[in-house]
Amino acid sequence: MDPDRDDAARLRRGDTDGLAGLMQRHQDRLFRFLLRLTGDEPMAEDVFQQTWLQVAERIGRYDAARPFAPWLFTVARNLALDQLRRLRPGSLEEAGEPAAPAGTDHDPLARAIAGQRSSRLADAVARLAPLDREVLSLRFEAELELSQLAETLGVPVPTAKARLYRALARLRPRLLAHAPQEEWR
Amino acid sequence: MSGHVSELLPLAAAGALDAREQAQVAAHLGACEACAREAAAWRDIAAGLAQLPASRPSRGLVARTVEAVEARLAERAERAWNRAALGFLIAFAWTLALLSWLVIDLVAGGLALRLDRPVGPTAAWYAAYVVAGWLAAGVTAALVGRRAQEQGRIV
Numbered sequence: 001m002d003p004d005r006d007d008a009a010r011l012r013r014g015d016t017d018g019l020a021g022l023m024q025r026h027q028d029r030l031f032r033f034l035l036r037l038t039g040d041e042p043m044a045e046d047v048f049q050q051t052w053l054q055v056a057e058r059i060g061r062y063d064a065a066r067p068f069a070p071w072l073f074t075v076a077r078n079l080a081l082d083q084l085r086r087l088r089p090g091s092l093e094e095a096g097e098p099a100a101p102a103g104t105d106h107d108p109l110a111r112a113i114a115g116q117r118s119s120r121l122a123d124a125v126a127r128l129a130p131l132d133r134e135v136l137s138l139r140f141e142a143e144l145e146l147s148q149l150a151e152t153l154g155v156p157v158p159t160a161k162a163r164l165y166r167a168l169a170r171l172r173p174r175l176l177a178h179a180p181q182e183e184w185r
Numbered sequence: 186m187s188g189h190v191s192e193l194l195p196l197a198a199a200g201a202l203d204a205r206e207q208a209q210v211a212a213h214l215g216a217c218e219a220c221a222r223e224a225a226a227w228r229d230i231a232a233g234l235a236q237l238p239a240s241r242p243s244r245g246l247v248a249r250t251v252e253a254v255e256a257r258l259a260e261r262a263e264r265a266w267n268r269a270a271l272g273f274l275i276a277f278a279w280t281l282a283l284l285s286w287l288v289i290d291l292v293a294g295g296l297a298l299r300l301d302r303p304v305g306p307t308a309a310w311y312a313a314y315v316v317a318g319w320l321a322a323g324v325t326a327a328l329v330g331r332r333a334q335e336q337g338r339i340v
Contacts, residue, residue: 014258016251023247031242041240048242049250056254057261121233139199140234146201161201168195168230175230 004068011059019056026072029142033073036137037080037130047083051076070151073142077134077152084130092130124174132167139164188213189220198227278322282315289314 003021010018030051034044054075062071084092125133138144138152150160190213196202197210214221242250293307 014262016255016258019251019254023251027247028241032239035239036237045242045246048246049253052250052254053257056257118233118236118238121230122237125234125237136234139201140231141237141239143235161196164199164201165192165196168199168227172195172230 005064008059008062008064008068011056019052022055022068022072023052026069030072030076032141033134033137034076034080036125036141037077037134038084039126039130039133043080043083043087047076047080050079054079066151067148069142069144070148073138073144073152074154081130088130120178121175124171124178127174128167128170131163132170135160135163135167136171189217190214191220191223194220194224194227197224198231200231278318282318285314286311 004025007018007021011022012018027048031044031048034047034051035041038044038047051072055072058075062068081092125136128136135149135153138149139146144152146160146164147157149164150157153160153163155163190210193202193206193210197207202210210224214224289311290307293310
């Protein structure tokens with residue numbers, strides 16, 4: 001039995017142990033995704049909490065025949081994009097102010113441990129548009145397969161593929177512009 | 186060399202190619218050093234993206250979230266219980282109202298016999314009785330609901 005399906009069924013019956021199981025398995029990558037997409041820790045925390053509230057409210061609409069993660073990330077994505085749209089007058093497809101590189105930017109020790117190279121990559125990602133950041137985070141950090149990525153974005157698979165390609169193509173020049181010789185080449 | 190596959194390399198590193206495209210890339214990389222170098226660079230970027238530094242949700246955030254969800258679930262359970270109780274009470278009230286038809290009919294017939302004259306149409310008496318009963322129940326429900334809301338409880 002798929003543990004997500006099992007826990008979703010328990011949550012549907014109002015059993016909070018079901019929620020505990022789902023959170024334990026998905027909270028880290030969900031939070032990472034929200035940090036990456038919003039580029040703002042307080043906003044990510046707010047959306048994180050709202051996401052689980054909506055999951056509890058709408059668990060009856062979750063189709064247990066399908067994987068849980070894309071449904072969860074769809075809920076989170078919609079909430080995050082609503083918040084970003086309220087705060088950003090411009091298009092989410094355009095890179096605006098660089099987002100804070102998610103997570104360890106104000107923690108020098110963690111930054112040192114993560115390494116300069118990784119930090120430069122995080123900085124380059126933070127300079128991308130929100131919709132590019134989300135597709136990269138969903139594929140590489142949340143590890144959604146292409147079909148799950150398409151489901152989460154609410155687009156056909158070829159469109160998801162095109163968005164993934166576009167995000168990567170936009171990332172590379174930003175990386176090369178700030179990287180030392182030989183890195184990422 | 187003709188037929189470079191540079192356009193496919195970012196997606197190859199992302200594991201997002203279909204079988205035909207994968208075969209095309211594999212065949213080309215064996216014969217093209219430039220594309221092989223490019224593929225290695227993209228693989229490097231993909232590996233880096235999978236290991237970007239990132240915070241985990243704090244214990245406080247997780248605890249607050251669990252608390253908020255538990256409160257929401259309790260609220261939902263209470264609403265469901267209230268709906269079920271209300272449905273039962275409505276069904277019970279209608280049953281009583283229909284059964285009381287027999288009583289009213291009997292009382293009105295007996296009264297007419299005792300007074301030795303008709304007391305008016307029984308159906309009208311019955312309708313007045315039902316309307317008065319429902320009005321009283323409605324007013325009581327509204328008053329109870331208002332009081333519960335003032336106390337900050339869920340109705």
